[in-house]
Amino acid sequence: MHFAKPLSPTGRSARLLISCASALLVLGVTAATPAIAADSVSYTFESSSQKLPFMALKGAGRIVVGPAPGGRSGKAARVNIPNDGRSFKSELVIKGLDAGTHRFSFANYLPGDWQKQDFDTLVAQWFSTQDDSARIKPVVALAIHGGDWRLKVHWMSGGRIQERIIPLGAARLGHWNQWTFTITWSSPNTPGAITVARDGVNVGSHQGANNYHRGQPPHFRIGAYRPGWRPEKGPRLRAGASEAVLFVDDIAITSTAPGSASGPLPKTTDGAASPPRATALSPGSASTGSPTASPSAKIGTAASGGTPSAAAVAAADGTTPGTTKGDGSALPDTGSTGLIVVAAAGVAALTGGAFLLIRRRNATLSPRRAAHRP
Template sequence: MHFAKPPSHAGHPARLLTSCATALLVLGVAAASPAAAADSVSYDFESPSQKLPFMAINGAGRVLVGPAPGGRSGQAARVNIPNDGHSFKSELVIKGLDAGSHRFSFANYLPGDWQEQDFDTIVAQWFSTQDDTLRIKPVVALSIHSADWQLKIHWMSGGEIQEKIIPLGAARLGHWNQWTFDITWSSPTTPGSIAVARDGVNVGSHQGANNYHRGQPPHFRIGAYRPGWRPEKGPTQRGGASEAVLFIDDIAITSTAAGSAPNPLPTTTGGAASPSRPPVLSSSTSAASPSASPSTKASAAPTSGAPAATADAAPGAPRETRTENGSSLSSTGPTGVIGIAAASAAALACGAFLLFRRRTGPQGAHRR
């Protein structure tokens, strides 16, 4: 007497292969898709296909991408504001950030012919859009005033805007500065914090209120903004000043856990980073290693959101970013994830097929 022959599974391996491949490809595409909010994004200006932030420009200013100056390899964004009587701002705008904690890192460069002026040129600011006014001050602003870097922090108390100015040391012309800002936004009941590092050395910090606690969470703007050049303020601050030109590169924003602090960096006295002291960045930072040559681009950056592109752009013809239209940033994820998912799907499906064949192969004759 023989046992009944097991039912045929013909066609099951093919269906199994198709199901596994389809499921894993779907997972791969999902992994490659960016999050809705731009809480972890990066821009290195290397690839023409990389989506760039929107621009906020008043007047005839420009933001163009071209060869990086100062011995730095690859591409960078050149920002300029002409002294024409009505231009005063050329900035890239990154919206969609939440009100939690983030690390902001970027590099900027002041050319050797930069003119010192007795007014602020804001090169990075965190701005909280308000419903009741269009002229409210940024909650946090990094600027160069005369020959020095400084940080201004604003918050509301008793219905009035409060201001704190933190000196960050002397500016060096013809030098790429690597900035890192670790910011936790305050709430009406919880204090916030700001830690600032330049070239891997802590140069300033703040604990307490650091925004207005109303309206939208602060968004990030980087480029050049001269409040004193607004047309309504007249020509008093324009005399003798040529156009403002600077360069920015390797912007990276990483969402961090609220209350967590990155590894501490060395701190110098007087709020100035020592050029002769070799800077050291913690391993958790997304900025470029300061020990690298100035001609080396940053290699570590978040890949969620807008991906850091490879250096495949010709170093010639500058390209211009898109203009701001009030929409939040939308980016596509790296296609490499999809390729990895496809390869993984094929490998796992083949493994499943072989296991299936092993379990359902020839059974042989069974005796009584």
């Protein structure tokens, strides 16, 4: 029977050198690969194998995936709430988001026969999970009221809920709207920020408290919700109203850095992208009116069906991911190349040190080996 010959001290040192160098190279390459945040997700409704978010349905409302209307390619989610005296909510619920800054992008479509009513239909809302079961208003909500879009922001002050309503322009029926919300949640000691873009044009903003600062960070809900249709509100707002039917598509949530741009650059009259203007968010809210129309084709992450990487998001924003010093000033970002160079330098240093150790060991062992020769 043959047994493996034990490695000499030199062989063991060489194997150790190779193992350490390989590990350092793997570490460098791994660190050089940009990671996607765990709470960055997207839903395009194109694949039947993709698991949809949790559906919050009250009454006989439904959310069904089918052909997209309005000349849009592919599929979309059809949302409806029938006027039957008990239905008032049909929403997709996405939880698990952290308390940092996120970009929420989605498209929605109001059919040409959408009935304009003098009450709110919430088509997207950010709801703060509470420690108790008390009913409370969402901290942020996108609503259609009559024929206009509006943003509603709520926060707690002096034990009471405060509200600010921000007009976002007139709604266009039979038109796909591409929305982008960039939200930094406030904390008890720091203000938050919200910017809203529709079809590539900034239409509103808010800076200040935007959270109740209770429980978990707000989670995202999209679809249709008519608070005035809750059964306990009675039939007044249901009288003469038709069912609510709208469509939702291309949902993408991306964890990003505070202060990132809210969406695509505004368009000039010739259709070219204009450079962003340096605007400071004043306390309270701002509205910049109605945006221009955008193509109905799917855009953004939905085109590829994937989730954008942090590097891709930064490139789209015109920002560069990096680190900061203790005083808050930015350090130069070396990126993937810098990490690989550092890893290679570490391998070289390790190789040189191991080589010197091997030579010293061999020099020490040589007299002993000579003394034992016959």
